[in-house]
Amino acid sequence: MDKNVAEEKMAQLEWYITKHCLWQYNSRAWDRLIQNERILTKTKQLLRGENAKDEDTTADKYYWSEAMSLQEGFKRYFPWVAETSKDDIAQILDLLKERMDHTMVHASLNQELVKEHY
Amino acid sequence: MPYHQFKCSECIPERLHHAVDKGETEDLTDALPLGYLNTIPGTISERGCAYCGAKHVIGTPMKDVIHLSHGPVGCTYDTWQTKRYISDDGNFQLKYTFASDMKEANVVFGAEKMLKKNIVEAFKAFPEIHNMALYQTCASALIGDDINAIAEEVMEEMPDKKVFVCNAPGFAGPSQSGGHHKINIAWLNQMVGTGEPVIYSKYVINYVGEYNIQGDQEIMKDYFHRMGIQINATFTGNGRFDDLRCLHKAQLNVLECARSSEYICDELRTRYGIPRMDIDGFGFEATADSLMKVAHFFGIEDKAQEIIDAEYARWKPELDWYAARLKGVKMCLWPGGSKLWHWAHMLKSEMGINVVSVYTKFGHQGDMEKGVSRCEPGTLAIDDPNELESVEAMYELKPDLIMTGKRPGEVAKKIRVPYLNVHGYHNGPYKGFEGWVRLARDIYNCVYSPAHQLVNLDISKDEIPTDKGFVTRESLSDANLSDEIKNSTELREYTGAYDPIPALRKKAESNVYTFPDPETGEWRVVPVETLRNSKIVDVE
Numbered sequence: 223m224d225k226n227v228a229e230e231k232m233a234q235l236e237w238y239i240t241k242h243c244l245w246q247y248n249s250r251a252w253d254r255l256i257q258n259e260r261i262l263t264k265t266k267q268l269l270r271g272e273n274a275k276d277e278d279t280t281a282d283k284y285y286w287s288e289a290m291s292l293q294e295g296f297k298r299y300f301p302w303v304a305e306t307s308k309d310d311i312a313q314i315l316d317l318l319k320e321r322m323d324h325t326m327v328h329a330s331l332n333q334e335l336v337k338e339h340y
Numbered sequence: 341m342p343y344h345q346f347k348c349s350e351c352i353p354e355r356l357h358h359a360v361d362k363g364e365t366e367d368l369t370d371a372l373p374l375g376y377l378n379t380i381p382g383t384i385s386e387r388g389c390a391y392c393g394a395k396h397v398i399g400t401p402m403k404d405v406i407h408l409s410h411g412p413v414g415c416t417y418d419t420w421q422t423k424r425y426i427s428d429d430g431n432f433q434l435k436y437t438f439a440s441d442m443k444e445a446n447v448v449f450g451a452e453k454m455l456k457k458n459i460v461e462a463f464k465a466f467p468e469i470h471n472m473a474l475y476q477t478c479a480s481a482l483i484g485d486d487i488n489a490i491a492e493e494v495m496e497e498m499p500d501k502k503v504f505v506c507n508a509p510g511f512a513g514p515s516q517s518g519g520h521h522k523i524n525i526a527w528l529n530q531m532v533g534t535g536e537p538v539i540y541s542k543y544v545i546n547y548v549g550e551y552n553i554q555g556d557q558e559i560m561k562d563y564f565h566r567m568g569i570q571i572n573a574t575f576t577g578n579g580r581f582d583d584l585r586c587l588h589k590a591q592l593n594v595l596e597c598a599r600s601s602e603y604i605c606d607e608l609r610t611r612y613g614i615p616r617m618d619i620d621g622f623g624f625e626a627t628a629d630s631l632m633k634v635a636h637f638f639g640i641e642d643k644a645q646e647i648i649d650a651e652y653a654r655w656k657p658e659l660d661w662y663a664a665r666l667k668g669v670k671m672c673l674w675p676g677g678s679k680l681w682h683w684a685h686m687l688k689s690e691m692g693i694n695v696v697s698v699y700t701k702f703g704h705q706g707d708m709e710k711g712v713s714r715c716e717p718g719t720l721a722i723d724d725p726n727e728l729e730s731v732e733a734m735y736e737l738k739p740d741l742i743m744t745g746k747r748p749g750e751v752a753k754k755i756r757v758p759y760l761n762v763h764g765y766h767n768g769p770y771k772g773f774e775g776w777v778r779l780a781r782d783i784y785n786c787v788y789s790p791a792h793q794l795v796n797l798d799i800s801k802d803e804i805p806t807d808k809g810f811v812t813r814e815s816l817s818d819a820n821l822s823d824e825i826k827n828s829t830e831l832r833e834y835t836g837a838y839d840p841i842p843a844l845r846k847k848a849e850s851n852v853y854t855f856p857d858p859e860t861g862e863w864r865v866v867p868v869e870t871l872r873n874s875k876i877v878d879v880e
Contacts, residue, residue: 244618290636330369330372331372
């Protein structure tokens with residue numbers, strides 16, 4: 223997929239997350255990076271029709287539940303998601319992960335992200 | 341996203357970085373208001389203190405507890421009865437407040453003996469209550485009274501009583517948020533793990549950061565129980581002291597107000613491996629998505645869908661009646677910490693309301709990240725505004741109403757801006773599907789109040805029109821509506837009860853809720869006595 227097209231579609235998914243989700247706002251940088259990684263990876267797997275359950279733990283069930291909810295929302299708001307090829311989904315979701323890491327962690331102005339304790 | 345310069349605060353340059361105007365193209369990396377910092381000298385903050393945040397916001401909603409403040413009587417009095425966190429067993433926590441009533445002599449000579457005497461007296465006056473939350477205040481903290489030692493002495497002498505100590509004096513943080521943090525961690529360290537609950541369902545959650553304002557918790561509890569989910573404990577609205585000692589026994593923490601109680605969720609995740617799932621219980625879409633997300637965790641999607649279908653069918657036509665009449669209304673959304681982000685997008689997408697400003701008195705930058713993200717471009721976001729800034733913002737933005745708490749609400753009234761109380765609520769509950777319709781109704785009644793229209797006339801200078809007769813809310817709201825909407829047979833005004841909570845309690849007493857047995861998975865009725873008062877066994 224053309225990079226500009228992929229970025230435009232990624233921006234739509236990012237809009238959905240900012241308006242509907244809360245998982246990206248955990249209060250420490252390390253926590254946000256884990257949330258982004260686990261939830262967006264599972265979302266990508268689900269949208270590509272792959273197994274997204276890694277282990278039989280409550281933590282994994284939690285990430286999977288967030289991912290299920292997210293991919294349902296993506297499909298509800300953006301019909302193109304269901305019609306996009308697996309490769310293109312991977313490209314868009316990888317861009318999305320990069321973008322979330324940038325906005326919520328690496329370029330974030332939130333001064334609490336680096337505090338040691340909760 | 342440039343910082344917003346209030347004219348009234350030009351003389352306090354530090355205030356500049358506490359407000360931003362959300363631009364069309366910028367994002368959170370361009371500007372974000374500062375937050376959770378000490379109030380700047382010279383600015384008259386409207387914040388509460390850390391003691392208030394601990395006692396009033398989080399501690400007192402616990403229902404079977406004597407809440408005793410060790411300090412001057414004013415501390416406990418001023419944190420009493422301004423929020424309607426009701427309970428389903430008689431509202432003991434609202435009816436009574438307790439103080440050791442420190443005076444000058446106690447400051448000079450110490451107040452520990454008096455405190456012990458007062459604790460014992462309080463327990464003897466209410467022998468059916470076996471639990472106490474004991475709150476430190478500025479005065480008792482500054483003279484160094486050891487309230488932990490007194491609590492230990494009392495528990496030794498009265499072994500059937502439990503005393504939880506909350507050491508969050510007023511100065512223990514920049515705002516009430518410092519008290520939220522302190523009581524979260526204190527509860528975790530002192531109380532969690534000291535009780536063993538009865539587990540009666542395969543699916544067990546803690547419902548955290550929910551304070552049962554006018555019955556919010558009971559609305560959500562009904563949904564969870566209809567899904568067969570056991571609420572092990574609610575932190576803390578309508579919550580039992582003993583249930584909250586068992587927070588370590590849930591499979592999932594379902595978190596509403598992350599601002600006040602993410603700390604305990606994060607620590608329960610670290611210490612006990614219980615995941616934290618943040619949800620939004622306000623708005624149709626947000627509530628539906630939240631119920632479904634919890635259902636995904638337990639694999640009971642069909643149960644959630646049944647509820648969503650039934651609630652949409654019952655309440656959506658009523659929400660849409662109000663939405664048609666609220667489209668384009670301008671609102672300043674100025675609640676405490678979490679409702680700015682719980683509500684900003686849902687007000688826009690489900691009622692068509694334009695949120696022109698969000699503020700938080702005690703939120704952190706994380707709350708502003710959520711709030712700014714969820715509101716539309718052009719919104720003014722303010723951290724810890726002083727009264728003059730609020731007034732300047734209202735004159736500048738000309739909102740049709742503001743949704744806020746009692747103190748700033750009274751200021752708004754004085755400059756003729758209608759105000760809706762979203763701390764203690766006007767006519768809540770506002771949570772869930774029916775609750776969201778009730779909020780829409782309250783906004784509608786507020787914006788189109790014929791009485792309030794009269795306030796906009798100043799008899800000292802305005803010409804008083806004599807050609808206008810009797811008006812109603814509907815004649816005002818429907819003036820520019822299409823006939824299609826006005827004559828719709830599908831849309832209707834709110835038809836629920838004056839107070840929906842008594843019916844919910846009666847429903848529970850009819851033993852209608854079924855839960856899957858934790859061992860066999862067989863669905864069976866669990867009696868209301870178990871739901872409300874299951875036995876907690878003490879453990880060391």
